[in-house]
Amino acid sequence: MTAAKSSxxxxxxLRPIRSGRSRNHAEQWSWLFMRGSxxxxxxxxxxxxxxxxxxxxxxxxIDFGFVAxxxxxxxxxxxxxxxxxxxMIHGGNGMRLLINDYARTPWLRKTLKTLLATSVxxxxxxxxxxxxxxxxxxxxxxxxxxxxxxxxVR
Amino acid sequence: MWMxxxxxxTGVAIFxxxxxxxxxxxxxxxxxxxxxxxxxxxKTPIYGIVEAGLVAAIAxxxxxxxxxxxxxxxxxxxxxxxxxxxxxxxxFVLLMIGFLPxxxxxxxxxx
Numbered sequence: 001m002t003a004a005k006s007s008x009x010x011x012x013x014l015r016p017i018r019s020g021r022s023r024n025h026a027e028q029w030s031w032l033f034m035r036g037s038x039x040x041x042x043x044x045x046x047x048x049x050x051x052x053x054x055x056x057x058x059x060x061x062i063d064f065g066f067v068a069x070x071x072x073x074x075x076x077x078x079x080x081x082x083x084x085x086x087x088m089i090h091g092g093n094g095m096r097l098l099i100n101d102y103a104r105t106p107w108l109r110k111t112l113k114t115l116l117a118t119s120v121x122x123x124x125x126x127x128x129x130x131x132x133x134x135x136x137x138x139x140x141x142x143x144x145x146x147x148x149x150x151x152x153v154r
Numbered sequence: 155m156w157m158x159x160x161x162x163x164t165g166v167a168i169f170x171x172x173x174x175x176x177x178x179x180x181x182x183x184x185x186x187x188x189x190x191x192x193x194x195x196x197k198t199p200i201y202g203i204v205e206a207g208l209v210a211a212i213a214x215x216x217x218x219x220x221x222x223x224x225x226x227x228x229x230x231x232x233x234x235x236x237x238x239x240x241x242x243x244x245x246f247v248l249l250m251i252g253f254l255p256x257x258x259x260x261x262x263x264x265x
Contacts, residue, residue: 035223042216049209054253058260059197059205064186067179084176091169098162119173127176130183138185145186 030093037090044083068136068147077131084127092120157239161218164211171208202261206254213249217242 051070053059070076095116103109137150181189195201221238224231231238 035219035226038216038219038223042220045212046216049212053205053209054256058257059202060260062193062196063190064182067182067189087172091165091172094165095169098166123173123176126180130176130180134182141185141187145190 030097034090034093037086041083041086041090044079044086048079048083064145065147068134071131071134072136072147072149077134081128081131084131085124088120088124088127092116157218157221157242160214161222164215167211168208168215197261199261202258205261206257209253209257210246210250213246214242217245 052062052066071080096113099109099112099116103112137146143150178189178192181192196205221231221235221242224238225235
């Protein structure tokens with residue numbers, strides 16, 4: 001190879017095939033993100049399932065008071081927020097790859113990807129608002145459904 | 155090949171559940187009554203079985219995802235990736251053995 005320094009290579013290296021609107025390294029970032037977020041999501045979701053679905057009374061313990069009790073701690077608010085954002089982007093990116101593989105016409109791809117991006121953005125915004133504007137002691141309803149610490153607030 | 159199909163199928167199932175799950179949790183912002191009404195349906199036997207399936211899908215997707223990462227980055231894992239497929243199923247079976255009895259007794263009124 002050292003002798004061929006000045007001459008043209010015998011075989012022209014294959015250029016990566018690019019679509020019209022290519023962004024440099026976008027797919028490498030996607031690849032890296034799926035792996036990084038995947039490992040984080042494993043820890044986040046396994047813990048989430050262990051706390052909510054396995055410990056205590058499992059699914060039977062889940063009600064408004066249970067959610068309020070958890071979200072009284074900033075740790076679980078941030079936990080759920082990170083889980084929401086990472087899971088929606090990880091899942092949305094996975095769905096994007098499936099659309100690339102299975103949607104055959106450009107029109108269908110465009111439509112499905114627009115729908116996907118809109119849904120992902122909507123769910124992330126809605127979920128974030130729910131977590132950070134949550135009111136554990138709403139007035140007007142059945143007070144027995146509220147967590148016990150609401151009595152101290154009043 | 156089959157794990158590739160499993161990974162895609164479980165991924166799609168988890169994605170759609172996640173969308174529904176954020177929407178149902180959003181009901182805590184509507185009223186405690188609305189949230190509790192919808193969550194009580196998650197405690198019925200049919201949904202209990204769906205939840206077991208969901209946990210199964212998440213466990214398979216997670217363990218197989220770890221296998222994909224190992225195979226991508228570690229030559230030994232690439233060479234032994236068939237063994238690692240069995241490790242994925244082994245971990246999956248162990249997790250379900252730990253989870254199912256407790257969950258199903260919660261759902262089918264062991265409490």
